[in-house]
Amino acid sequence: MDVTQRLTLPRGGLSLPCIGMGCAPLGGLYQPVSEAQARATLDGAWDAGVRFFDTAPFYGYTQSEHRLGAALRQRPRKEFVISTKVGRLMRPDASVRAGDDGFCSPLPFRPHYDYTYDGVLRSHDDSLQRLGLECIDILFVHDIGRVTHGEMDQQYWRQLTDGGGFRALDELRASGQVKAVGLGVNECEIVLRAMAEFDLDCTLLAGRYTLLEQASLSPLLDLCAVRGNAVVIGGPFNSGVLAGNGKFNYADAPTEILERVARLDAICREFKVPLQAAALQFPLAHPAVASCIPGGQDLAQLKQNLDWFATMIPNALWTALQGAGLIDARAPVPKGAA
Template sequence: MPDFAKRLLGRTKLQVTTLGLGTATMGGSRIPITQQSGQAIVTAAWEAGVRYVDTAPFYGFGAAERRVGDALRDKDRDAWVLSTKVGRLLRPRTDNAPSPDGRLSPLPFKVVYDYTYDGLMRSIEDSYQRLGLARIDILYVHDIGVYQHGKELNAHYFAQLRDSGYKALDELRRTGVVSAIGLGVNETAILMDALKIGDWDAFLLAGRYTLLEQAPLDDLIPECQRRQTSLVVGGPLNSGILAGRDTWNYAKAPPKIVDRVRKLQTVCDAHKVPLAAAALQFPLAHSVVACVIPGPRSAEEFNANLPLFTMKIPPSLWSDLRAQNLLHPAAPVPT
């Protein structure tokens, strides 16, 4: 079993393993995953030494939280860190109409967005019930921002968070109900906005600080360093494009992205290093990054990726990537 290093999350006392487990795919909204298979993914991660698990009500419309709780309920609760998310409430779905975005619904619920004080308090109470656990360590505000809601609707939701919802999060942290608060999103702009309205411990940023993309080095990461706010890197494989699939940002990758990945692949091939190994290890070179949390589709996929996270990568690979302008000039690399 790998001895994963642990890193402090922001200014909290929480320590997370540098490899965590993301459960978006495991919820079964994008591809069918059974209860048994979902729990097997969590169990495989636990047996490998992973001690940080992230989930959310949205993943499988409640299924991911149930599977995480069922798989880990008998483990020493002080031995691992759990994050879930707020911002979406699940309500009973009374029709069989397909989801407009093509998502599957393993459980019969639909989403109602609510970033108010009452909405966030209701959300955490609901999560306790689905998880069957009495403690949640980290709460992330889920999928707020223009990327998710569009400009006009996001202005409405951000006002809810600013004027009401943040008070709930701060209260939960101040009273010790949770140890850390943050946002879990796919874009950096909303994180820059959030830094103006509150004191955040960590941001779960999916897909934006990876071997493929490093724009946050221009604005978000320096500000996080100044504020002592950690980054948790979700989607380190950029929806699969860095692991041999053709998807990026949850859709078919455009030609510009495919071309950049091809260049990254060529350098990795020259050094006989799998592209996915370089992608999994790269984000952790930055001190602001606490961990990476890929979301495997099966226990077998998790176990197959495990050696990629620990394999030795020659320094010349990183210098060649930099020489070909495939890395941001300010991007630190693993040593």
């Protein structure tokens, strides 16, 4: 597959590269990342043709946005797409320590949930200043839903609805300050709930449509295709278990998940295809999916992702995986070598 391939979103006309870079790792997620390492990774991504970068205030407690902005400010603005997120306001806090929320060296700002009208507008302005850019292309509502918020779910949902969070997104989109708006989440039900309330241009769905799990096929992805809600696939390795780190949903993978990964890997090996290559390419076959954004902590990992993305995969592999019941028989699969 070609890293320069682009798809125009059904609404708004934004042209989105089919592969991008998730920038949570550049905030030191699980492993420390130095300024020099982050900059080398971002510069290497640019040189390799990557033109879509996703970040968030939460990543490294503003660190990812600072690092990404510093690397992109010198680049021609019309050549790249950048997305960030709203839903958490970052407030100065001297009690922040290494390891908070999994970030090895977070900056001294503590996240506070706020999905209200004022909170969304404030978060957007703060991100512009951290990035040092005049505009953001896509604004995602970050981590809304029952899985994230539990008993507080309804309170935060009302901030988006009655509290004007969706209205703020609509105003930013209508005014041209952002080109597209949507959700950036790890759960499916909240996307369906939001689509019943508000017109989403795109959704960043992390970990819920992958080589390992396809429960989101119906009704979510079916509805997204019909409604023009383009899907960006985050977490294509399901927190890394498909890449060999043993993590699933940001925790140690349970035995049944590890066993399923082993079965996937065994069939991929029969066809001499890296499991990671199949994981990166599989979700892009669905007509609702516009892009896939694996993360990268260093230049070597970035280049490895791009190599996997370009790997030729025979059609027979997908047939074998479906025949073994390891991917849903209804799932569209890539068209590769005969």
